Amino acid sequence: MAKVLSGAGLRGQSAGETALCTVGKAASGLTYRGYDIDLLADKASFEEVAYLLLYGALPNRAQLTAYQDKLIGLRSLPETLKKALELIPADAHPMDVMRTGCSFLGNLEPELDAEEEHRTANRLIATLPAIVLYWYRFSHDGVRVDTLNAQVPSLAGHFLTMLHDKEPSALHTQVMNASLILYAEHEFNASTFTARVCASTLSDMYSCVTGGIGSLRGPLHGGANEAAMEMIEPWQSPDEAEAALLQKLANKEKVMGFGHAIYSERDPRNDIIKKWAKKLSEDVGDDHLYAVSERCEAVMWREKKLFCNADFFHASAYRFMGIPTKLFTPIFVCSRVTGWAAHVMEQRANNRIIRPSADYIGPDHSEWVDIDDRH
Ligand SMILES: CC(=O)SCCNC(=O)CCNC(=O)[C@H](O)C(C)(C)COP(=O)(O)OP(=O)(O)OC[C@H]1O[C@@H](n2cnc3c(N)ncnc32)[C@H](O)[C@@H]1OP(=O)(O)O
Numbered sequence: 073m074a075k076v077l078s079g080a081g082l083r084g085q086s087a088g089e090t091a092l093c094t095v096g097k098a099a100s101g102l103t104y105r106g107y108d109i110d111l112l113a114d115k116a117s118f119e120e121v122a123y124l125l126l127y128g129a130l131p132n133r134a135q136l137t138a139y140q141d142k143l144i145g146l147r148s149l150p151e152t153l154k155k156a157l158e159l160i161p162a163d164a165h166p167m168d169v170m171r172t173g174c175s176f177l178g179n180l181e182p183e184l185d186a187e188e189e190h191r192t193a194n195r196l197i198a199t200l201p202a203i204v205l206y207w208y209r210f211s212h213d214g215v216r217v218d219t220l221n222a223q224v225p226s227l228a229g230h231f232l233t234m235l236h237d238k239e240p241s242a243l244h245t246q247v248m249n250a251s252l253i254l255y256a257e258h259e260f261n262a263s264t265f266t267a268r269v270c271a272s273t274l275s276d277m278y279s280c281v282t283g284g285i286g287s288l289r290g291p292l293h294g295g296a297n298e299a300a301m302e303m304i305e306p307w308q309s310p311d312e313a314e315a316a317l318l319q320k321l322a323n324k325e326k327v328m329g330f331g332h333a334i335y336s337e338r339d340p341r342n343d344i345i346k347k348w349a350k351k352l353s354e355d356v357g358d359d360h361l362y363a364v365s366e367r368c369e370a371v372m373w374r375e376k377k378l379f380c381n382a383d384f385f386h387a388s389a390y391r392f393m394g395i396p397t398k399l400f401t402p403i404f405v406c407s408r409v410t411g412w413a414a415h416v417m418e419q420r421a422n423n424r425i426i427r428p429s430a431d432y433i434g435p436d437h438s439e440w441v442d443i444d445d446r447h
């Protein structure tokens with residue numbers, strides 16, 4: 073399933089070792105610590121997967137209960153952070169809010185010693201949903217949401233409750249839980265590699281995660297779920313979608329939510345989120361968005377042999393749950409923080425500063441010219 077990889081962008085080069093994840097290799101093509109993604113998305117809770125990534129093994133029931141309670145206990149935001157979030161304008165991008173929120177928390181509760189790394193990771197997992205939604209609800213609706221929601225055990229339910237002011241349906245909680253699992257970890261992708269490079273200088277966890285957020289934001293990476301929604305939203309029928317896509321391909325435009333740096337034929341996460349998008353489409357009585365998405369998938373494969381990556385059907389799934397488009401990539405952050413943190417810990421445990429070389433392509437020798445003599 074993996075491509076033959078070579079060329080720019082460090083493609084095809086191993087940049088280190090990991091025990092966390094395989095991409096494009098065994099079984100379904102994606103495993104977390106040896107567990108197949110299909111199995112995890114079907115059977116696990118996001119908290120179980122976070123525990124697996126951070127502590128190295130699946131928790132037993134008592135460990136999982138204790139871990140869920142720990143995360144609930146870490147959910148509340150400090151008042152100073154809430155005040156800072158209230159200063160950010162409503163037209164800011166939520167990914168910028170998360171970058172600032174993460175960094176700001178690092179000022180209030182710095183990670184002074186790497187021995188605190190699990191505590192810092194768990195604090196970020198517990199607070200990132202509230203960081204984005206406290207700001208979003210305050211700046212858009214003038215509401216100061218409850219960032220604790222102690223009666224809602226799962227992070228999936230906590231996110232949706234803060235967004236919609238009511239506890240979500242069982243279906244929405246289930247889909248959100250699966251989505252958080254699908255996005256949790258993906259080997260040496262750009263944002264994780266950013267976090268690892270930062271960790272390799274012996275920097276703190278907040279800096280590593282803040283850097284990861286910045287890398288995830290771009291539309292060639294996590295930002296593609298938002299960009300895919302913006303692309304398909306105006307299309308009212310599959311035929312309209314097909315015509316517009318063919319035009320984009322003729323213009324040599326990148327089509328967001330398609331293709332992958334490592335997978336060659338399919339992204340194993342797509343089948344899973346696509347199945348949930350279909351179920352949600354039936355649940356809300358959607359009459360075109362799912363059909364438009366399916367047509368895009370067929371056209372891109374027929375024309376270019378390009379397949380949907382994890383982001384494409386996430387767009388319609390999130391829309392069917394009433395999630396505003398600009399909160400799509402922030403959900404990815406709420407999930408991927410587990411992978412970033414686990415990679416930071418792995419890097420620290422066997423560290424050498426990451427410092428590759430470059431092929432120099434500039435002039436051999438440049439003559440000095442005094443400033444007043446320059447053109
Ligand atoms: C969760 C995630 O982060 S998944 C990735 C999310 N990103 C996107 O969906 C953005 C759209 N996709 C892309 O831009 C790319 O497929 C990437 C960034 C994911 C991977 O990039 P690369 O590894 O460079 O892609 P790859 O080597 O397979 O490209 C091969 C060819 O297909 C083209 N191609 C790849 N993806 C697309 C696309 N989505 N739309 C149109 N053409 C594409 C490339 O331009 C390239 O054409 P060329 O040979 O004429 O230059």
Ligand SMILES: O=C([O-])CC(=O)C(=O)O
Nearest residue numbers: 257258260261262333382
């Ligand atoms: O692996 C990648 O390059 C991008 C990706 O799918 C992810 O980070 O989930």
